[in-house]
Amino acid sequence: MRTVLIAAFLLTALPALAAGPVKPARLGLCAACHGETGMAQIPGAPNLAGQRLDYLRGALKQYRDGRRNAPLMKAAIGPVSDQDLDALAQWYSAQAPGQATP
Incomplete structure (x- = not known):
């Protein structure tokens, strides 16, 4: 019975994981400069598509906490939760570099 339940769970969860x-709900403000798919929309904004997850997660926390001195980023991120920052980092790290904006 346990095996059947695990199999049923995996069959329903795999499509969502794949x-x-x-x-992310907070993507809008980020996308204004970095693009929805991580390809910069304005000069001087870095492309985020395909960046390493741990790098993006750490950088976002440093901007939020003021450890990276970038007033624009600190203002844009504001008091975002770790969960929201993680969702943004996961989104941008999963995007393919060079992908066109939809």
């Missing part, structure tokens, strides 16, 4: 990260 689809990749869900578009």
Whole structure:
């Protein structure tokens, strides 16, 4: 019985896991400069598509906490939770570099 339950769970969960990260609710402000798919929309903004997850997660926390001196980023991130920062990092790290904006 236990095996059947595990199999049923995996069959229902695998499509969601294979689809990749869900578009974060807080993506809008980030996308204004970095693009929804991580390809910069304005000069001087870095492309985030395909960056390493741990790098993005750490950088976002450093901007939020003021350890990276970038007033624009600190203002844009504001008091975002670790969960929201993680969702943004997962989203951008999962995007393919060079992918066109939809």
